[in-house]
Amino acid sequence: MELKDLTEEQSFEIAKLAYSSPELMTDFSFKYQPYDESMYEDAREEIIIRFDAPVYGDKISRLMVIIIPNFSLYMYFWNEKTKVNEFLPVRNQYKIFQKFVEWGVEPKD
Numbered sequence: 382m383e384l385k386d387l388t389e390e391q392s393f394e395i396a397k398l399a400y401s402s403p404e405l406m407t408d409f410s411f412k413y414q415p416y417d418e419s420m421y422e423d424a425r426e427e428i429i430i431r432f433d434a435p436v437y438g439d440k441i442s443r444l445m446v447i448i449i450p451n452f453s454l455y456m457y458f459w460n461e462k463t464k465v466n467e468f469l470p471v472r473n474q475y476k477i478f479q480k481f482v483e484w485g486v487e488p489k490d
Contacts, residue, residue: 382486396430396446398473408433450489
């Protein structure tokens, strides 16, 4: 298996492991972006999981987890006040990589 073979449910499971309070996550969406040379600067293959969850206090924000072919994960949200993407720590990295091993997914360099 490769990144493109991950299902929506598996991707949501990864996002729930990456976020600190999975019970507070709602409104999930999934997108697989294949590698596309014509996209110029953003041609990379990736899975994007979006969801709503609290970031600071009780304010709900739209968060994004991105999984790339080497199975690195990035999590961030758009900060309305500063108008920049702010990265958040990815939790449970060992458990996340164990899930990839369990599912037989192989990373690319």
